Amino acid sequence: MTTTRWLCVAVMVAVLGGCGDDDDDGGARPDSGSSGVDASTLPDGATPPPTDGGGGTTDACVPMIEICGDRIDQNCNGRDQACGDNDGDGIEACRAGDDLTRCDCDDSRADVYPPFNGLPGAPELCDGVDNDCNGRIDESAECCDGCASLDNRRRADWCNLDGVCDCSTAPGVGPCPAGQTCCAVGCVDTQTSFDHCGACNTRCTTGADRCVGGDCRCGANAACDFVYTCSSGSCN
Ligand SMILES: [Ca+2]
Ligand SMILES: [Ca+2]
Numbered sequence: 001m002t003t004t005r006w007l008c009v010a011v012m013v014a015v016l017g018g019c020g021d022d023d024d025d026g027g028a029r030p031d032s033g034s035s036g037v038d039a040s041t042l043p044d045g046a047t048p049p050p051t052d053g054g055g056g057t058t059d060a061c062v063p064m065i066e067i068c069g070d071r072i073d074q075n076c077n078g079r080d081q082a083c084g085d086n087d088g089d090g091i092e093a094c095r096a097g098d099d100l101t102r103c104d105c106d107d108s109r110a111d112v113y114p115p116f117n118g119l120p121g122a123p124e125l126c127d128g129v130d131n132d133c134n135g136r137i138d139e140s141a142e143c144c145d146g147c148a149s150l151d152n153r154r155r156a157d158w159c160n161l162d163g164v165c166d167c168s169t170a171p172g173v174g175p176c177p178a179g180q181t182c183c184a185v186g187c188v189d190t191q192t193s194f195d196h197c198g199a200c201n202t203r204c205t206t207g208a209d210r211c212v213g214g215d216c217r218c219g220a221n222a223a224c225d226f227v228y229t230c231s232s233g234s235c236n
C-alpha cells in the first residue's frame with residue numbers, strides 16, 4: 001500500500017467511514033481482504049485500522065460497545081449504528097462521550113439495555129452478551145461458576161470482578177446466608193417476610209397479616225378473599 005492510500009484510509013475512517021466498500025459488505029469500517037492494510041508498510045508504532053465483521057474480510061473484528069453516529073462499526077455488525085432508539089427498548093443508543101453504562105450498549109437488540117429511571121436493566125443471561133450494559137458479560141449468579149457451590153443461587157445475584165459469588169445489595173455479606181434470598185433490599189427470608197413473601201417484591205395484601213412458609217396467611221388460615229381484610233387473624 002502506498003503512503004497516499006494509507007492516509008486515505010486513516011482520514012476517511014475518521015471522517016467518512018472508509019474509502020469505498022471494496023468487498024460490497026456495507027461495512028462502515030474500512031474493508032480489508034485483498035485491499036487491506038499491510039502492517040509491514042505502516043510507520044513505526046502505527047497499527048492498522050480496525051475492520052468490519054462483514055463477509056469478505058480476513059481480519060477478526062473484536063466486538064465493542066457501539067457508538068452511534070461516529071461512522072465506525074464497533075460491534076462488528078457491518079454498519080455504524082444510527083442514533084436514537086433503533087430497537088425500541090426505550091433506551092437511546094450510546095453516543096460518543098456518553099457514560100456507556102447508562103445508554104443502550106446494543107441498540108440493535110431489545111433484550112440488551114441498562115437500568116434506567118429506577119427500572120432494572122435487562123436480565124443478565126448466560127449468552128455471552130452484556131445484557132444489562134454494565135460492562136460485564138454473564139456476571140449474574142446463574143452464569144457465575146463462583147456461585148455453583150451454593151444450595152440456591154438466589155442467595156446471590158452476581159460474581160465480583162474476582163469471580164467471588166456475592167449479593168450486590170448486601171455489601172460485605174457475600175452470598176446471603178442459607179435460607180435467605182438476595183433481593184433489591186438485601187438478604188431476605190422469603191419464607192417469613194410480609195413484603196417479600198415467597199419471592200422478592202411479592203408483598204402480601206390486606207387479606208393477610210403474616211407470611212408463613214412463603215405463603216400469605218391470615219392468622220392460622222389462608223389469606224382472605226380480596227373483598228375481606230385480615231384483622232387480628234380473622235377475615236372481616
Ligand atoms: Ca434502544
Ligand atoms: Ca438495546
Ligand SMILES: [Ca+2]
Nearest residue numbers: 130132134136
Ligand atoms: Ca452485564
Ligand SMILES: [Ca+2]
Nearest residue numbers: 125127129138
Ligand atoms: Ca449475558
